[in-house]
Amino acid sequence: MQCYFVASYVTLCLIAGPAWADGRLLSDGPLFTNGNQIVDASGNPQRLACVGWNGGNSVRPRLSGLNQVSYQTTLSDMVRLGFNCTRVLTSARGVLNNTNGYLDTLDHVIDYAGAIGLRVIVDIHNDEGGHGTRDNWGTAPVNGIWYDKGGASDGTDGGGNTGTISDADFQQAWVNLATRWKEKPAILGYDLINEPHSGLTTWGGYDGTPGSNTDIRSMYIRVGNAIHAIDPRPLIIAEGVQNYRARAYEGDLRGVARWPVTLKAPGKVVYSPHVYPAEVSAVPADYGPNWVNRMNSLWGYILKENIAPIFIGECGDWLATPDSQAWAAAFVSYVNGEAPGGPTFTTGQQGISWGWWNWGMSENGGAVPDFGVLTAWSGGSLRPQQASVLNQLFFHPSESDPQRTAPASGRKQ
Numbered sequence: 434m435q436c437y438f439v440a441s442y443v444t445l446c447l448i449a450g451p452a453w454a455d456g457r458l459l460s461d462g463p464l465f466t467n468g469n470q471i472v473d474a475s476g477n478p479q480r481l482a483c484v485g486w487n488g489g490n491s492v493r494p495r496l497s498g499l500n501q502v503s504y505q506t507t508l509s510d511m512v513r514l515g516f517n518c519t520r521v522l523t524s525a526r527g528v529l530n531n532t533n534g535y536l537d538t539l540d541h542v543i544d545y546a547g548a549i550g551l552r553v554i555v556d557i558h559n560d561e562g563g564h565g566t567r568d569n570w571g572t573a574p575v576n577g578i579w580y581d582k583g584g585a586s587d588g589t590d591g592g593g594n595t596g597t598i599s600d601a602d603f604q605q606a607w608v609n610l611a612t613r614w615k616e617k618p619a620i621l622g623y624d625l626i627n628e629p630h631s632g633l634t635t636w637g638g639y640d641g642t643p644g645s646n647t648d649i650r651s652m653y654i655r656v657g658n659a660i661h662a663i664d665p666r667p668l669i670i671a672e673g674v675q676n677y678r679a680r681a682y683e684g685d686l687r688g689v690a691r692w693p694v695t696l697k698a699p700g701k702v703v704y705s706p707h708v709y710p711a712e713v714s715a716v717p718a719d720y721g722p723n724w725v726n727r728m729n730s731l732w733g734y735i736l737k738e739n740i741a742p743i744f745i746g747e748c749g750d751w752l753a754t755p756d757s758q759a760w761a762a763a764f765v766s767y768v769n770g771e772a773p774g775g776p777t778f779t780t781g782q783q784g785i786s787w788g789w790w791n792w793g794m795s796e797n798g799g800a801v802p803d804f805g806v807l808t809a810w811s812g813g814s815l816r817p818q819q820a821s822v823l824n825q826l827f828f829h830p831s832e833s834d835p836q837r838t839a840p841a842s843g844r845k846q
Contacts, residue, residue, distance in 0.1 A: 649674065707748065
C-alpha cells in the first residue's frame, strides 16, 4: 500500500493490486444521460473506462501499434485489461480526404470492437493533422478554434500550416463520420473537438456573443444536431476551453451554468475536461483542497448540481514519480466521489467516467514513456503502479444491472 499526504485533513492510500484488471463492459445499445449519470436504455448507470489510442490525429495511415501487432490483438487486450471503450483520434482534413485510407482502417477497428463488446469514442483532434514541433504534433488546434479557414481565423491553423477547413467543412467532416458509421454498434460517442484553447474561442455569452463564429457552444449545438439528424445514438461530448491564464488548465466549463449545450435530442450531452498532473501539463503541483476547489469551480459543479455527466476525456501518467502518484491519489478520490468537498454519488450510481492517455508505448519504441499503459504490445499487463490506480476506477455494474455478467473475455455470448 502506498499512501500520500494530500491535505491537512486527509491522507489517501493506493492499494497495491495485480497487474491485471477486473473491469466490465458497458451495456449494449445507445447510452443516455440522467442527471449526472450516464445510463443505458433501462436506466442502469454506466461508467466509461476508456483508453486513448493515438495515431489518427496526423496523416499517418495506421493507428500506432498496428505495425507491431494486429488491431484484433490490441482491442482484445484492452478488454482483457479492464477497459470498456477506446477513444480514437482523427483530423478534420483526414476525414474529408480519407488520408492514406485511415477511415478504412478505422472501419475494421470499429467492426471488431463491436464484435467483442468494446465501445468507441471518435475524436477530431485538430483540423490539419500533426506535422512537427510548431503545431505540437497535432495535439490540439493551435489557433484555439475548431476551423482554420475563413471566419475568425487568419487562414492558418496557428501552427504554421495553411488552413483548409472552414466552419462548414468541419461540420461536414462530422456528417461524413455519422453517415459512415450510423449502423456500427460499437459507436458510443463523438468528441467534437479536442482541447480548444483560449484565444479566439468563447463559450456563449460567458466570454463572447452567442452565435458568433468564435462561440464553441453554438458549434456544439449545431454540429451535434447535424450528427443526430443522421444517427440519433451517439453521445455528444463537449470539451471545455483550456485557459491557462485563468487557471482553467483542465478546461473551463463554467459557462455551462448559464449557457448549457442544448440539443434537439434530450439526454445526449456529456461535458469533458482533461485532467493531468503537473509533470504532464504544467498545472500547479497541489492536489489538496485548492485542487478540489478548482475542479469544482471549472467543471465539478456540473456533477454536484446534477446538471449533466462528466467524461474526463484524457487523464493519466506513467505514475513513476512522487508528483504523479500524489496526483493519482487525489484523482481517484475525486472521481470516485470520496474527496472532501467534491462530488458525491449515491448507492447504485457510478463515479465519473474517464479516458486514460494512452495505449501502449511511445512511438519511438518505448525509449521515452508516453504516459502509456502497457509494458508490451502483445500479452502485456498493466504496470503495477497504474494497476493500483486503474483497478479502483474500472466499471463495476450494480447488482441490478444484468450487464455485470458480461464475460471477462469481452466477447458477447
